[in-house]
Amino acid sequence: MIPTLVTALLAGGSFAYAAPEEYDYVIVGSGPGGGPLAANLASSGASVFLIEAGGDNSRDIAQALPARQAFSAENAPHSWQYFVEHYGNNETQARRDWKYTYRQTNGSLYTGLDPPAGATPLGNMYPRGATLGGSAQVNAMNLAWAPDNEWDYIAELTGDSTWGHENMRRLFMEMENCTYVPHGTPGHGFDGFLQTTISNHDRDMMNPGIASFFSEMFRVVEGIEVSANDTAEMARLIARDVNGIESDRYESKISGRMNAINPSSGNRSGVADHLNNIVAGGHPLTISLNSLAQKVLFEDCEGTPKAIGVEYQVGEGLYSAGQQYDESQTGEVKTVRAKKEVILSAGTFNTPQILKLSGVGPRDELEEHNIPIVAELPAVGNFMQDNYEAPLIIRASEPWIVNTSSPCTNTFNASDPCFLLWQNNGTGPYTSGGGFYFTARSSQSWDNDSDLFFLGAPGRSRSGFFPGYSNGTVEPNYWATSMIKMQTSNAAGTVKLLSTDPRIAPAINFNYFAENADRDLQALTEAAEMLLAGYDGTGIPYELITPSRDNMRQGILDESFSHHATSTCRMGPDSATVEEACVDTKFRVKGIKSLRVVDASVWPRVPGAFPNGPTFTMSMKASEVILGLE
Numbered sequence: 001m002i003p004t005l006v007t008a009l010l011a012g013g014s015f016a017y018a019a020p021e022e023y024d025y026v027i028v029g030s031g032p033g034g035g036p037l038a039a040n041l042a043s044s045g046a047s048v049f050l051i052e053a054g055g056d057n058s059r060d061i062a063q064a065l066p067a068r069q070a071f072s073a074e075n076a077p078h079s080w081q082y083f084v085e086h087y088g089n090n091e092t093q094a095r096r097d098w099k100y101t102y103r104q105t106n107g108s109l110y111t112g113l114d115p116p117a118g119a120t121p122l123g124n125m126y127p128r129g130a131t132l133g134g135s136a137q138v139n140a141m142n143l144a145w146a147p148d149n150e151w152d153y154i155a156e157l158t159g160d161s162t163w164g165h166e167n168m169r170r171l172f173m174e175m176e177n178c179t180y181v182p183h184g185t186p187g188h189g190f191d192g193f194l195q196t197t198i199s200n201h202d203r204d205m206m207n208p209g210i211a212s213f214f215s216e217m218f219r220v221v222e223g224i225e226v227s228a229n230d231t232a233e234m235a236r237l238i239a240r241d242v243n244g245i246e247s248d249r250y251e252s253k254i255s256g257r258m259n260a261i262n263p264s265s266g267n268r269s270g271v272a273d274h275l276n277n278i279v280a281g282g283h284p285l286t287i288s289l290n291s292l293a294q295k296v297l298f299e300d301c302e303g304t305p306k307a308i309g310v311e312y313q314v315g316e317g318l319y320s321a322g323q324q325y326d327e328s329q330t331g332e333v334k335t336v337r338a339k340k341e342v343i344l345s346a347g348t349f350n351t352p353q354i355l356k357l358s359g360v361g362p363r364d365e366l367e368e369h370n371i372p373i374v375a376e377l378p379a380v381g382n383f384m385q386d387n388y389e390a391p392l393i394i395r396a397s398e399p400w401i402v403n404t405s406s407p408c409t410n411t412f413n414a415s416d417p418c419f420l421l422w423q424n425n426g427t428g429p430y431t432s433g434g435g436f437y438f439t440a441r442s443s444q445s446w447d448n449d450s451d452l453f454f455l456g457a458p459g460r461s462r463s464g465f466f467p468g469y470s471n472g473t474v475e476p477n478y479w480a481t482s483m484i485k486m487q488t489s490n491a492a493g494t495v496k497l498l499s500t501d502p503r504i505a506p507a508i509n510f511n512y513f514a515e516n517a518d519r520d521l522q523a524l525t526e527a528a529e530m531l532l533a534g535y536d537g538t539g540i541p542y543e544l545i546t547p548s549r550d551n552m553r554q555g556i557l558d559e560s561f562s563h564h565a566t567s568t569c570r571m572g573p574d575s576a577t578v579e580e581a582c583v584d585t586k587f588r589v590k591g592i593k594s595l596r597v598v599d600a601s602v603w604p605r606v607p608g609a610f611p612n613g614p615t616f617t618m619s620m621k622a623s624e625v626i627l628g629l630e
């Protein structure tokens with residue numbers, strides 16, 4: 001048997017493969033964590049090799065057209081669909097969720113509460129982007145930057161003031177091209193790669209029921225009276241900027257929905273285009289698509305392991321979480337060497353998987369899989385967190401959306417006038433993700449910021465991920481809202497290896513509500529009460545579909561889901577032990593030289609609101625740290 005490269009190198013032996021290619025930096029993963037970093041390092045003149053498991057589908061309408069967002073998150077070749085456990089330690093509770101999915105004996109999936117005999121439990125579907133630009137190419141494009149308090153928390157926790165909100169704001173401004181406030185507005189950037197817009201709700205507010213609901217919510221959330229007839233005042237309030245420089249921007253507010261959308265083309269804005277522009281501009285960036293990283297390679301450096309390269313497989317459909325996965329396929333194995341550093345940016349599930357496959361992780365788990373230990377780091381794959389999203393769904397006795405006639409055919413081709421409008425003019429109904437968002441503060445917030453985010457859409461009857469979720473049709477009497485609990489206080493999630501085969505997705509267990517359940521359930525119950533007060537105030541009769549009024553907490557436990565996973569390689573102060581933290585504030589993996597992690601897995605806790613904007617900003621920070629510019 002040929003010894004693996006890692007053992008050969010650790011033993012100081014030479015190896016007989018063809019000399020691998022060599023670059024200054026090797027980065028794994030091109031999402032919000034890895035993408036801007038790769039672009040910035042290459043623009044500074046360093047040679048960069050970027051390994052991305054997916055292909056470049058950024059010009060496919062499934063990614064470019066905002067209206068196709070849910071489709072892209074559920075379909076190859078854009079994304080992977082993991083199946084995760086929400087309650088891996090409580091099967092009874094896990095299976096009370098109708099979204100829980102099984103594989104039937106004939107191979108088909110079953111989602112529901114009454115699985116046929118012999119069906120194998122799979123878990124809850126959890127999509128992730130697997131494409132150039134990462135999950136930001138398939139996500140819902142909501143761009144809500146973190147509250148100042150969240151940045152200052154990291155600075156305080158770690159003693160590294162460069163994580164404070166002022167420095168992070170500067171980096172946000174560098175990457176942003178804000179198109180919804182006047183040029184020069186403090187706190188926003190206008191020259192960056194990420195274009196931001198604000199949703200326009202004027203049409204929504206033409207529906208009296210919707211306007212009436214918002215009028216009620218202004219009273220419930222902010223204590224202000226706004227007449228449902230005063231559409232100008234509604235529009236003014238809804239345009240308040242959750243990403244502005246005001247430190248009170250996260251106090252309970254019905255504020256605007258900011259998006260990562262290019263208003264000129266009506267296309268999604270992300271880092272994929274930027275990466276392609278960097279390559280086209282002649283900068284030394286090499287992107288290796290359809291390349292699944294399987295292992296970091298090390299050599300011994302004065303008694304400490306030093307990352308010197310990455311081993312990866314080239315091929316399509318290599319990963320088991322993908323719909324194109326074919327067990328019989330193995331890719332061509334290649335290696336690439338890093339002169340300076342290796343940076344892992346494969347996301348919250350894959351970064352810990354790669355670390356563990358490389359021998360960096362908890363001792364017992366590595367021993368169980370006979371993986372030689374390079375560095376004992378128990379924090380890898382531990383402390384996973386997420387924002388909870390609890391659905392609240394109602395069906396009213398009359399339609400919320402009065403005028404349901406629409407020219408859109410949803411065929412997204414030349415016979416679809418809405419598609420043509422987007423294609424020819426960059427405008428129309430398809431250029432928005434749809435729905436509303438606003439924040440509110442429950443009694444459980446740990447500061448003045450809102451700890452609740454409401455993401456809802458009249459006309460929707462479902463909320464959450466399950467096979468087929470993206471096939472939503474408009475049902476005008478329904479209104480589904482995802483009540484997002486930020487500032488969650490449960491860090492009991494885990495990512496563990498199921499196999500030493502890098503093609504096999506790990507076991508992901510969120511262990512929902514394992515810690516501080518009362519706090520989070522109380523906040524979500526208050527969230528439900530706020531929404532119900534709003535619906536009650538409209539005077540429109542309605543039926544509450546979920547959660548049940550009689551046992552709201554159980555309903556929240558049963559149907560909560562999430563999609564902002566973080567912290568599987570969390571950051572801590574220099575004094576943190578390997579049990580407590582995985583990287584330091586400069587993204588360096590503890591106990592290893594020349595290896596960093598830059599992605600959502602390093603957040604000490606979920607960064608308040610939505611992770612996309614903050615993770616992009618983290619990548620900008622890592623660029624400065626690595627280039628020594630800080």
Ligand SMILES: Cc1cc2nc3c(=O)[nH]c(=O)nc-3n(C[C@H](O)[C@H](O)[C@H](O)COP(=O)(O)OP(=O)(O)OC[C@H]3O[C@@H](n4cnc5c(N)ncnc54)[C@H](O)[C@@H]3O)c2cc1C
Pocket residue numbers: 028029030031032033034051052053054073127128129130131132133134135136138139140141142143144291292293294345346347348350351354563564565598599600601610611612613615
């Ligand atoms: C459906 C959906 C909707 C969302 N909506 C929002 C939203 O509206 N707003 C928001 O702020 N956030 C949203 N998010 C979350 C947000 O997109 C993520 O938090 C963010 O993208 C995380 O960035 P990342 O760089 O850590 O990981 P990712 O973006 O997941 O990037 C990781 C990259 O690494 C690649 N990769 C993984 N493993 C390997 C490997 N072994 N070898 C090579 N490459 C590998 C992947 O293909 C991927 O491109 C959503 C996510 C999803 C899936």
Ligand SMILES: *[C@@H]1O[C@H](CO)[C@@H](O)[C@H](O)[C@H]1NC(C)=O
Pocket residue numbers: 058059060061064065265267
């Ligand atoms: C918008 O996306 C489409 C592909 O769906 C592409 O043809 C077009 O060039 C994009 N526009 C810009 C400005 O990127």
Ligand SMILES: *[C@@H]1O[C@H](CO)[C@@H](O)[C@H](O)[C@H]1NC(C)=O
Pocket residue numbers: 090092093557
């Ligand atoms: C598991 O979940 C069920 C349903 O919520 C609950 O009744 C039970 O107490 C839970 N068991 C444990 C051990 O937490």
Ligand SMILES: *[C@@H]1O[C@H](CO)[C@@H](O)[C@H](O)[C@H]1NC(C)=O
Pocket residue numbers: 104106107108
């Ligand atoms: C498997 O069985 C289910 C239930 O009987 C059926 O709906 C489904 O079509 C079957 N799938 C295949 C591939 O035969």
Ligand SMILES: *[C@@H]1O[C@H](CO)[C@@H](O)[C@H](O)[C@H]1NC(C)=O
Pocket residue numbers: 177179190191192193195262263264265
């Ligand atoms: C910023 O966005 C606007 C609107 O799409 C565009 O016209 C402009 O060229 C962009 N600026 C940069 C520096 O990319």
Ligand SMILES: *[C@@H]1O[C@H](CO)[C@@H](O)[C@H](O)[C@H]1NC(C)=O
Pocket residue numbers: 227228229
């Ligand atoms: C809004 O206007 C309508 C008719 O113009 C009126 O009947 C209704 O009372 C008004 N509602 C509010 C809340 O002012």
Ligand SMILES: *[C@@H]1O[C@H](CO)[C@@H](O)[C@H](O)[C@H]1NC(C)=O
Pocket residue numbers: 403404405406407
């Ligand atoms: C309803 O919407 C359609 C399509 O947007 C529009 O053409 C029509 O004028 C609207 N009708 C009314 C009564 O508002």
Ligand SMILES: *[C@@H]1O[C@H](CO)[C@@H](O)[C@H](O)[C@H]1NC(C)=O
Pocket residue numbers: 411413414415
């Ligand atoms: C558009 O798609 C629909 C549904 O797939 C199809 O019936 C129609 O013929 C297509 N039209 C064009 C012009 O391609």
Ligand SMILES: *[C@@H]1O[C@H](CO)[C@@H](O)[C@H](O)[C@H]1NC(C)=O
Pocket residue numbers: 421425426427428
């Ligand atoms: C085309 O876009 C411009 C703005 O870019 C807009 O003013 C105009 O109304 C759009 N045309 C149509 C037919 O929607």
Ligand SMILES: *[C@@H]1O[C@H](CO)[C@@H](O)[C@H](O)[C@H]1NC(C)=O
Pocket residue numbers: 447448
């Ligand atoms: C919270 O708000 C109150 C009232 O505006 C203010 O006095 C207090 O300083 C704020 N607390 C924090 C931690 O910002």
Ligand SMILES: *[C@@H]1O[C@H](CO)[C@@H](O)[C@H](O)[C@H]1NC(C)=O
Pocket residue numbers: 074467468469470471
């Ligand atoms: C969505 O529905 C279409 C048409 O019914 C079907 O072809 C497709 O497979 C469905 N997609 C998913 C992901 O279930």
